Amino acid sequence: MGMLEGKRILLGVCGSIAAYKSAYIVREFVKRGAEVQVILTPSALRFVTPLTLGTLSKHPVLSDLVADEQRGVWNNHVDLGNGADLFLIAPASAHTLAKMAGGEADNLLLTTYLSATCPVFFAPAMDLDMHAHPANAENIARLEERGHLHIPSESGELASGLSGTGRMADPEHIADYVEAYFTEKAPLRGKSVVVTAGPTYEAIDPVRFIGNHSSGKMGYALAKAFAEAGARVTLVSGPVSLPAPGGIRRISVTSAQEMYRETLPLFRESDIGVAAAAVADYRPAEPASTKMKKKDANLSIEMEPTEDILKSMGAEKKSGQLLVGFALETDNAEANARGKLVAKNCDMIVLNSLADQGAGFGHDTNKITLMTGNKTVHSELKTKEEAASDIVAFLVTEFL
């Protein structure tokens, strides 16, 4: 499987004569298994038609900030920017590069750029003098300093009839460049991972349930970090309000039993299992089939244990497979977590803190301790994305 398989690519096209080549870029990406959403600047509409790019990408092309003035419908640049695995601007005009460098946002491509949290690539295309102008060179340097990836122009015959540097890189080279980026930082290429995330809801009756405060953020960040490391990821998710991360297969479940039934067969086929979900330990033994009526007397609900998903994964683990569990402890944290590592046959435990400010349920940050059979590594308070990358990097260094 290629590294672009399942990747969601935003392709921003500017008003350059090279805009016609964006059709070949779309075809390259689609051929390599990516999903492409094209955004045209208003000037680009004069160079290439949405019909061509919409047909090749199989998605309607976007260009206006407001999609339907009469009905108040707009194209959500924040969702576009957040939902993508990468944003490529090709061809990137001198004008758009200047606006990106300056943080200006007067069209859909530029507002999406400012909202994008994914890696940004740009492939400049312009005449040789425009390309060499200090203003343009400074803008390119500023964008590179910002961490964006510059796919340099190639040298050759230009549309103006002149010859020199400024021609947009060949569409195939652009696709190779983007693919190489994902391959280089892909230590888990070829590995499959199943990650559980979120809470479970255990029904009391058709309208009520017993649940917990898990937001799923940590598990989702982990799924994304594993995918970025090149793994094929399946996310078994309890009820959360998070969108599925790009390039990841998500299976939605509600109860512990459903999560168990989905996860165990997937784990048998996976190289790595990560149990980050906050699974209920107990469920109502006999959920009512109709809504329970309010009464004056106290109510007792008999509870029975749920399936222990992590323990079952540990019991089934074969040699060559890795199992990562999560522990949330309020007292004797490290001793209890180490006990869990052994009892559940895990290779690694991620100990979560509830005691620290900003860590645990619902927060965007977490403070974790990573434990293996012979190592304990404490970490600072970090974003859940950073913590997820640390967990993946630690796993790779220790075991692979």
Ligand SMILES: Cc1cc2nc3c(=O)[nH]c(=O)nc-3n(C[C@H](O)[C@H](O)[C@H](O)COP(=O)(O)O)c2cc1C
């Ligand atoms: C025929 C023609 C070709 C052009 N080619 C380029 C080009 O290759 N690179 C560039 O930076 N500008 C080029 N321009 C100028 C841009 O279209 C102009 O700067 C425009 O404002 C860019 O808008 P945008 O960046 O919002 O797409 C060209 C203009 C015309 C009329």
